[in-house]
Amino acid sequence: MAYKDEQLNEEKVFKDPVHRYVHVKDRIVWDLIAAPEFQRLRRIKQLGTTYLTFHGAEHSRFNHSLGVYEIVRRMIGKFTNYPHWNREERILSLCAALLHDLGHGPFSHSFEKVFKLDHEQFTRKIILEDTNIHRILKRVSPEFPKQVADVIAKTYADKLVVSLISSQIDADRMDYLQRDAYYTGVSYGHFDMERILRVMRPIEDQVVIKSTGMHAVEDYIMSRYQMYWQVYFHPVTRSAEVILSKILHRVKFLYETGYTFKLKPTHFQSFFNQEITLRDYLRLDEAVVYYYFQSWLEEDDFILYDLCERFINRRLFKYIEFNPNTQMKEWMELYRLFQDVGIHPDYYLVVDSSSDLPYDFYRPGEEEERLPIHLQMPNHELKELSRHSDIVESISGKKRTDHKLYFPKDLLEAVKDHKLKKQIKEILYGQGEGQLVD
Numbered sequence: 001m002a003y004k005d006e007q008l009n010e011e012k013v014f015k016d017p018v019h020r021y022v023h024v025k026d027r028i029v030w031d032l033i034a035a036p037e038f039q040r041l042r043r044i045k046q047l048g049t050t051y052l053t054f055h056g057a058e059h060s061r062f063n064h065s066l067g068v069y070e071i072v073r074r075m076i077g078k079f080t081n082y083p084h085w086n087r088e089e090r091i092l093s094l095c096a097a098l099l100h101d102l103g104h105g106p107f108s109h110s111f112e113k114v115f116k117l118d119h120e121q122f123t124r125k126i127i128l129e130d131t132n133i134h135r136i137l138k139r140v141s142p143e144f145p146k147q148v149a150d151v152i153a154k155t156y157a158d159k160l161v162v163s164l165i166s167s168q169i170d171a172d173r174m175d176y177l178q179r180d181a182y183y184t185g186v187s188y189g190h191f192d193m194e195r196i197l198r199v200m201r202p203i204e205d206q207v208v209i210k211s212t213g214m215h216a217v218e219d220y221i222m223s224r225y226q227m228y229w230q231v232y233f234h235p236v237t238r239s240a241e242v243i244l245s246k247i248l249h250r251v252k253f254l255y256e257t258g259y260t261f262k263l264k265p266t267h268f269q270s271f272f273n274q275e276i277t278l279r280d281y282l283r284l285d286e287a288v289v290y291y292y293f294q295s296w297l298e299e300d301d302f303i304l305y306d307l308c309e310r311f312i313n314r315r316l317f318k319y320i321e322f323n324p325n326t327q328m329k330e331w332m333e334l335y336r337l338f339q340d341v342g343i344h345p346d347y348y349l350v351v352d353s354s355s356d357l358p359y360d361f362y363r364p365g366e367e368e369e370r371l372p373i374h375l376q377m378p379n380h381e382l383k384e385l386s387r388h389s390d391i392v393e394s395i396s397g398k399k400r401t402d403h404k405l406y407f408p409k410d411l412l413e414a415v416k417d418h419k420l421k422k423q424i425k426e427i428l429y430g431q432g433e434g435q436l437v438d
Helices: 029-036 036-043 048-050 062-077 087-099 108-115 119-128 131-138 145-153 159-165 171-184 193-199 212-231 235-256 268-274 278-283 286-298 301-312 328-340 390-395 409-413 416-428
Strands: 008-014 020-026 200-202 207-210 318-321 350-356 374-376 381-382 400-409
Touching: 008 029, 008 409, 020 029, 020 062, 029 087, 029 131, 029 171, 029 278, 036 131, 048 400, 062 159, 062 171, 062 193, 062 200, 062 286, 087 119, 087 145, 087 159, 108 235, 108 374, 119 145, 119 278, 131 328, 145 159, 159 171, 159 286, 171 193, 193 200, 193 207, 193 212, 193 318, 207 212, 212 235, 212 350, 212 374, 212 390, 235 268, 235 286, 235 318, 235 400, 268 278, 286 301, 301 350, 318 416, 328 390, 328 400, 328 416, 350 381, 409 416
Parallel strands: 207 374
Antiparallel strands: 008 020, 200 207, 318 400, 350 400, 374 381
8 A cells, every 4th residue: 555545553533622633544644743853843832922921822833733734634524525626635735734834943933033034944944855754755755745845835736735724714724713712711712613614615726615604704704803912912922022032132142242151052053153954943942942041041141141031030021002103203212211221222122013914805916915715605606705794894904003112111110310210201101102001
């Protein structure tokens, strides 16, 4: 029997709090899960620093990857008898779903920004270069690893397969919304996935939704909207991310200026030098990063010590509403005043902005084409969701942006120059848009 068709002697199951069970019968899926590169995802949190806001958010990329695989497995099971579904794409779809987040690094997006990395690029490297994952995939065929990588990169020829994990209603989003809602303890991310799976229909290049399931999709879109603003963009989480990124910036600066570390940051050297090998990337996980943060509490550099201590002990920055587009004058004045009182503004005065576009359809001239969600009407005609749903139409194409200014209130209170302290406080808490939030 060919490796791609090989089945386990008995079905294996993972107990899962979101989907109840994750079912594995294919030998290749079982082998991929056991690979070290996939097991590494147990040591990468799904929600980065969110656990400092919602204490239950300790779940990993490993959890999420299994969940996306399970949803795709269930989708495919329902597509089997539809003419546009190619049964030969089954194992490819399952492998792409399982491996779609393989390249995430510690604290994912914060880490990527500092070192100018792209986790999707590293996902591709893990799949295509000399790794256990690559060797397992290659047992299917020499071209199979590239096919899996192409599905994840959205360049694979069969767009229907791509849409299962990369569209505006896909297995990736359906898992992380429910999983993140479960672990954070909020109610926003819950929607009727069973109903959505029942009304999904595969056509030539995408999955469409039977029109009778429109209300379940509306619920899904609004769940996503609420999760972004109540969980993913929570200002306390963003405060932790600001401190995390500033720790990494400070370490990079010290390394580049010849500072002598008591514990040499060996695991970070190739990142500082922009000579990152795949081996170096895979060696770095959140346990390793935490070890360095603990070690840097012993360093003589006050800024590095202070930032690490804040992160480890959750002494986060305070924040105010602050729009840099309309308050640049205040920003420049604050920057100067922070310098005058000896609080380094590059590390302790940070504007952070978050924005989200909950749903959109293709608009000519835009850089990124967003494949819309289509409803399949009783006569089989397709209608774009926002043209048929008042709820979705009301938020369609509307990008919402939120700006905050983060700073250490405790360092500010310790300033001895009362005149300068008063000037800073008047800008931060006084008239205008600034409003302190504890």
